[in-house]
Amino acid sequence: MTMTTLDTLPDHARVWVFTVSETLTAEKLASVEAALTAFIADWKSHGAPVRGGFALLDRRFIIVAADEASGGVSGCSIDGMFHAVSDAVRRAGATLADTADIAYRGAAGVELADRPTFRRLVREGRIGPETPVFDNAIRDLGDLRAGKRERPFAQSWHAEHFAPAA
Numbered sequence: 001m002t003m004t005t006l007d008t009l010p011d012h013a014r015v016w017v018f019t020v021s022e023t024l025t026a027e028k029l030a031s032v033e034a035a036l037t038a039f040i041a042d043w044k045s046h047g048a049p050v051r052g053g054f055a056l057l058d059r060r061f062i063i064v065a066a067d068e069a070s071g072g073v074s075g076c077s078i079d080g081m082f083h084a085v086s087d088a089v090r091r092a093g094a095t096l097a098d099t100a101d102i103a104y105r106g107a108a109g110v111e112l113a114d115r116p117t118f119r120r121l122v123r124e125g126r127i128g129p130e131t132p133v134f135d136n137a138i139r140d141l142g143d144l145r146a147g148k149r150e151r152p153f154a155q156s157w158h159a160e161h162f163a164p165a166a
Helices: 026-041 075-091 115-123 141-145 157-162
Strands: 014-019 052-057 061-066 102-106 109-113 132-134 150-152
Touching: 014 075, 014 141, 026 052, 026 061, 026 075, 061 075, 102 115, 109 115, 115 157
Parallel strands: none
Antiparallel strands: 014 061, 052 061, 102 109, 102 132, 132 150
């Protein structure tokens, strides 16, 4: 099946978000894009083509989506997608970030912090109510399009878990 862009997929399309541990150079970005284009073009679930797509955002995030209404995406095909993303990033000379790391927009652009460091940055006021944070646990393209993936710290689930004690 040919790759679709995320723009052609419906809001209910399921998404997976991957964070790369470093900002990708143009060369690394091109390498990841080529590998994922090839994977999406041949992505199958139980032998049936998956209508899917991907996007590379902020040179740090890989969004993969699948329209499950056109055919379910099985555990094996999801596992294959995870391996394809991991391999594409590795072949480009980069690594995926730990899934527990938190991404936010800081002075240097998109930054990552492990949870203890993120908690400390909040306590120190270096991450404040308006600091944009990323929620990589969104489930569908509708959430991505509605801006639920990047929002101010005070309006995110992060505030509930990392806000300084009163």
